[in-house]
Amino acid sequence: MGRFIKRPIQPLQQSKVDQALVKMIATDFQPFSIVEDRGFRAYTEALDPSYVLPSRGTISKRMLxxxxxxxxxxxxxxxxxxxxxxxxxxxxxxxxxxxxxxxx
Structure with missing residues (x-):
């Protein structure tokens, strides 16, 4: 049954993935709105269903x-x-x- 329950991402892992995301956006000149794209959201979900994508506002105002x-x-x-x-x-x-x- 445990395999059907979506487990929350650990804060350290969330932070690590957030940092990788903002570095990718800065390095590859991606728009902040990439986090709102359906395909990107599906890709991220496939990699780690527990990861919560930050909003583009969070990326532009805090993370970057x-x-x-x-x-x-x-x-x-x-x-x-x-x-x-x-x-x-x-x-x-x-x-x-x-x-x-x-x-x-």
Missing amino acids: PNLFEKVRADIEEQIKTAPAVCLTTDCWTSNTTTSYMSVT
Whole structure:
């Protein structure tokens, strides 16, 4: 009978899958609304029926900003401990005479 009862996902696993989801959205430039797509919901359900997809509002207002802050802090720490930092710049003008400058 236990195989017919939908067991709730453990909080640690929910968090782990949430983090993987927001990283996928950021890495692959997916829209936040992907979590509302029927096919994506079916795919997620097939992988783990107990996983509860976050809303696109939760992703955009809480999860992505949290990921951004973590990545920013990681980069800041790497720069602080780096023996040297090198920068390059590139300047160009578009066909509409808009000027751009990038720093990498």
